[in-house]
Amino acid sequence: MRLTRHRRWMVPVVAAAAVGLALTGCTGDIAEQDAAEVDCADYEQYGTFDGAEVTASGTILDLEADRLVESWADFETCTGISIDYQGSSEFEAQIAVLAEGGNATDIGFVPQPGLMNRLAAGGWLIPASEAVEANTDEFWSEDWKKYGTYEDTFYGAPLMASIKGYVWYSPAEFEENGYEIPATLDELKTLSEQIAEDKGSPPWCVGLESGDATGWPATDWIEDYMLRMHGPDVYDQWVTHEIPFNDPRVAEAFDAVGEYLKSEEMVNAGIGDVSTLVTEAFQTAGLPIIDGECSLHHQASFYETFWNPEGGDEVEVASDGDVFGFLTPPANADDPLSVTGGGEIVVAFRDAEEVEAVRAYLSSDTWANNRVSLGGVISANTGVDPENASSELLVQSIEILQDPETTFRFDGSDLMPGAVGADSFWKGIVAWVTGEETQQVLDTIEASWPAS
Known part of the structure; x- marks a missing residue:
């Protein structure tokens, strides 16, 4: 799935809802002074509003x-x-009720x-x-x-984006060992x-x-x-049932992944045995690479944020740095580049000019370049200059998303009905890595698919 800069992107702690207090609002003498210090040419198209307020929410938390x-x-x-x-780790569970x-x-x-x-089917958008x-x-x-x-x-x-299929590794270890x-x-x-x-130890470190x-x-x-194994057409058929x-x-894909996630010889380096997969937080699971205890970690482009935990030594993310990533390779060397990823969709629950002005700005290349320049994220917006990204890997990620030859598919569980993608699929994975057989897990997930 996806912090994704949603649940898959950010550590689920207290939301930074009040961060923008010093930045919000433009009224009176203070507004005139602030505007005088900002080049507003890029914002004239959105109009001017006298003290209008727009509320927004999502799963984006903390530094992001x-x-x-x-x-x-x-x-x-x-x-x-x-x-x-207002950011909340409970956004997905609560937004339909709200x-x-x-x-x-x-x-x-x-x-x-x-x-x-x-949300659209409910008539709320x-x-x-x-x-x-x-x-x-x-x-x-x-x-x-x-x-x-x-x-x-x-x-x-769309708002921001991520590429899901990176394998993180130590460039120094790869060079030293050929x-x-x-x-x-x-x-x-x-x-x-x-x-x-x-x-003489497992190569992969994993946290679920x-x-x-x-x-x-x-x-x-x-x-x-x-x-990668079955191509975009079969992938589409799978996520749409x-x-x-x-x-x-699907069983073939599970079994191929199981050669890693269900194998004591493959996981869980620097952490423990296979049973630790479901107890190790995804945010910390890749860090044993820094200590040389682990060699490979599968996680999205947004994982770059987690290589430098607060209070730790500075970790350089670069092809000649402390850690870098390569894309999960194709089944065959001559297959076209295919990647999975995620992102957010900016929806509105109130019909108002100021709301649409905000949404228009967030859909622009101006906003996308502003946000990417602040670091830590990427966008599939083709108006983004990749060089605005904060690292070599994120520059590469934007170029991949902008390449018309790239086959991109949204995170499958995010496309599936919530009863599957955000419930039985996750629970089935946990049962599977802790010993349940592939066919039994797949049959259980299949039975959970809504009838309509």
Whole structure:
């Protein structure tokens, strides 16, 4: 799934809702003074509002919430719109209840297309304005626009993005031992076996613990293997239930991943045995690479944020630094580049000019460049200059997303109905890595798929 800068991106602690107090609002003499210090040319198109306020919510927390608030500070100053953001790790569980009761925020940053579809089906969402749709048509691919569309109505533009299938490693260890970046899934398995033999310990470190969302990091493994082993058409059929969850091709992907996640020889380096997969937090699971105890860690581009925990030594993320990442390779060396990823859809629950002005700004290349320049994230917005990204890996990630030859597919569990993607799939993964057989797990997940 996805902090994703939603649950898969941020440590689920107290939200930084009040971070922007010093940045919000533009009234009176203070507003005039602030505006004089900001070049408002890029914001004239959004209009000016006298003391308008727009509320927003999502799963973006902590440092990323701080940067989010900073990304619209000049917009607030120039338009007079105050944006009050509230982050919560319970957003996904609560937003439909709040919407049904008429208590949702004006804007929601929804990290799952499946959840957006549920909100749209409930009749709670406001269709996107012409300005938002025009930006989306200009700056995103048709696939990305599709994720914000329900029953032919366009409800929201993408915000940020992530690439899920990175394998993090130590460049120094690879150079010292002559390890090469694998070009196929078979070569990845061979590399893993070679590292296990050389070190006499498992090569992979894995953490699946994420509170109520425990299990999601392993769904990312399954989705990567489904896309690479069976291609985008079968992947699409799987996430839309055109083929059942217990289809033999899904079992094949599970079993291929199981050669790592269910093997004492492959996991869990620097942490413990296989049983520790479900108790180790996803935020800390890759850190044994820094100490040389682990060699490989599968996690998204957003994991860059976690390499430098507060109070720790500075870790350089670079191809010649302390840690870097390569994409999970294809099944065959000549297969086209295919990646899974995630992001947020910006939806609205209130129909107002100031709300649509905010949404238009968030769908623009101006906002995307502002946010990417603040560090730690990427965007699939084609108007973003990749060089604005904060690291070599994030520059590479943006270039991958912008490449028209890249086959991109949204995180599968995020596309599935919530009863599967955010429930039985996660729970099934936990049962699976702790000993349950593949077919039994797949049959249970299949039985949970909603009838309509």
